[in-house]
Amino acid sequence: MTTFKLLATAAMGLESIVANEVKELGYETQTENGKVFFEGNERDIAKTNLWLRTADRVKIIAGEFNAYTFDELFERTKEIEWEKFLPVDAEFPVQGKSVKSTLHSVPNCQSIVKKAIVERLKKAYHRNSFLDETGPRFKIEVSILKDKVQLSIDTSGAGLHKRGYRLDQGEAPLKETLAAALVKLSRWTPDRPFVDPFCGSGTIAIEAAMIGQNLAPGYNRDFDSEEWPWIGQKIWDEVREEAEELANYDQPLNILGTDIDHRMLTIAEENAREAGFADLIQFEQRQVKDFTTTEENGVVVGNPPYGERLGEIEIIEEMIADMGRVFAKHPTWSIYMLSSMGRFETLYGQPATKKRKLFNGFIRTDLFQFWGERSKNK
Incomplete structure (x- = not known):
């Protein structure tokens, strides 16, 4: 089993409730705005996805670093051992957000992170041609806040609020x-x-x-x-x-x-x-x-x-x-x-x-x- 830095994301105002849930499941936590960090292995990824009632998602933190130029973003992303997470046929869409950072163009950041991961995987898997991305999905997010880059992989897929029982809803449903x-x-x-x-x-x-x-809450969903x-x-x-x-x-x-x-x-x-x-x-x-x-x-x-x-x-x-x-x-x-x-x-x-x-x-x-x-x- 591998120990990962994990992140349970929380809606604004619910951080302490999510943190209490994570603690009740047996983990030590650190809390920031909208984020509850903890450590866990493969089994813990499954357990927290299944049991967290108030969190939005569970993510793996793949890497964290400062970047002020697109070259830095590319090289530091490429240094991460993505092959430990992504198989050769992985589908890995990249989403992004940037707040109060030098690298403020989100489309450019997404494109550069994607290119860096492709380069890393091609070298790791000895591929000269493109990667076909026909396998399991690994949704990657590049989040930049005040020039600090956080690269994460979403383990949940659909948000954790989607329990699977809501067949229909009203005009203003409560999550x-x-x-x-x-x-x-x-x-x-x-x-x-x-x-x-x-x-x-x-x-x-x-x-x-x-x-x-x-x-x-996650018992009947994928x-x-x-x-x-x-x-x-x-x-x-x-x-x-x-x-x-x-x-x-x-x-x-x-x-x-x-x-x-x-x-x-x-x-x-x-x-x-x-x-x-x-x-x-x-x-x-x-x-x-x-x-x-x-x-x-x-x-x-x-x-x-x-x-x-x-x-x-x-x-x-x-x-x-x-x-x-x-x-x-x-x-x-x-x-x-x-x-x-x-x-x-x-x-x-x-x-x-x-x-x-x-x-x-x-x-x-x-x-x-x-x-x-x-x-x-x-």
Whole structure:
């Protein structure tokens, strides 16, 4: 087994949650903006891809160096032992980004890195002609920040938010990774009731169910690195078998998703069925102001509509006020709402216990947290 420098990428604001996940899997971490670094071998690449709920991707850091000229970029890239990663028939598209750097032309940087890798591989594999690139895919990224170059190989393929259960979605879907982060931030445990009153296509409820039964989020999907010859199918099979043993399918769950749109509820039910939770998650057509329960110590996690047009904003403001009134009747419940509405607390009728800045895509939002009182029965 080889030890690699690995990188779990994170959406803005989720770095600490991703870092905690990586630590829970047994690794030491270092965190920068949008990046959580750790070390691991081939098996760890498979394990983190399968288990990380809130990370975007897992990458291998192939090389890091400073470059101020295209010649430097070419030569330093060529020095890296790419043949340790890429077989002779590897498909290796190169993507790039450059921020506050001398080498600011991204197309030129991508082209030079590609050419340098080709030259290295042709020499390593004793090839005079071109490389046909008909084999497994190794997506390479050249990232330059303040003249420091980082060359990485994406082990995930499709982003880790693509769990494989979402057959359809609404107009403004919440990424599965962010939905999982909201559930984790709520500190919900599967012995407590869980409600999403704006469930849409069911993503938050499904992510809660996956957490509640300790199901690996990547269990039912493929990854680019599954095709890499130096990792091998045996490792992937072992990691999946281990995930299957850790799953707690017998864990009872009390999860409810509600929405006013019956079309979205149909989509949510289909997605839950695809995820294997058809009998475990309830979906009902209901407005948030009609919420009622006799249970205690529950958790509400939701992403209410943001609204862009004037008429919509007024309706949403009224809905937030309704929410504050109805949840005030259930003081043992904890409420977690992701909203871009600056006046949320005023409309809700009480200050949040805690606020956390998060980004839903490019939209700046806050997670407003209203912690419930513990009931005397618990």
